[in-house]
Amino acid sequence: MNTASDQNRPQVNRLLVGIIAILCLIAGAIISLNYPEESFWGGSFVRVGLLMAAFWYAAPTKGRAAAWANVSPWMIVGVAALLLLIVRRPRILIPFGVALFVLGFIVPKLLGKPRKQ
Incomplete structure (x- = not known):
């Protein structure tokens, strides 16, 4: 049974979060390896990619609740x-x-x- 709070809750697009995480990690690796003078951007992309990967891992799926639910x-x-x-x-x-x-x-x-x- 869906309640009003369930209907107002934003849906997590787990696939999109995973794709963003992978792309950020790849971009960070490419920038860090090919342009060492741009270490700020490479490090930033790696940090965002790791954070997005953590969000992807913790997101709920159809078969299980969110990782922090219990x-x-x-x-x-x-x-x-x-x-x-x-x-x-x-x-x-x-x-x-x-x-x-x-x-x-x-x-x-x-x-x-x-x-x-």
């Missing part, structure tokens, strides 16, 4: 806090990386559980 507010707060901590104290990456390695690779092998791929 993200809890606590996850957003946790990621923001982690990013702030990393920016303020970059050395935290070393123990954080070691902890992720241990939890992701060592513990499953010790418990005998196969990793999902």
Whole structure:
């Protein structure tokens, strides 16, 4: 059942967003490789292409909801806090990386559980 808010919501043309992302990345690569003195334009196209690729990835499709539909507010707060901590104290990456390695690779092998791929 369509409500009034669903009808007012703009439709995302996922194909067009993907094409724009690819074209921006290609333009950025061509400009950066062939015209190094124009690094401002090459870098700008690459940044826009990466941002558009993120929008393309997060856009909803017919088979699934948007990528952020099931993200809890606590996850957003946790990621923001982690990013702030990393920016303020970059050395935290070393123990954080070691902890992720241990939890992701060592513990499953010790418990005998196969990793999902």
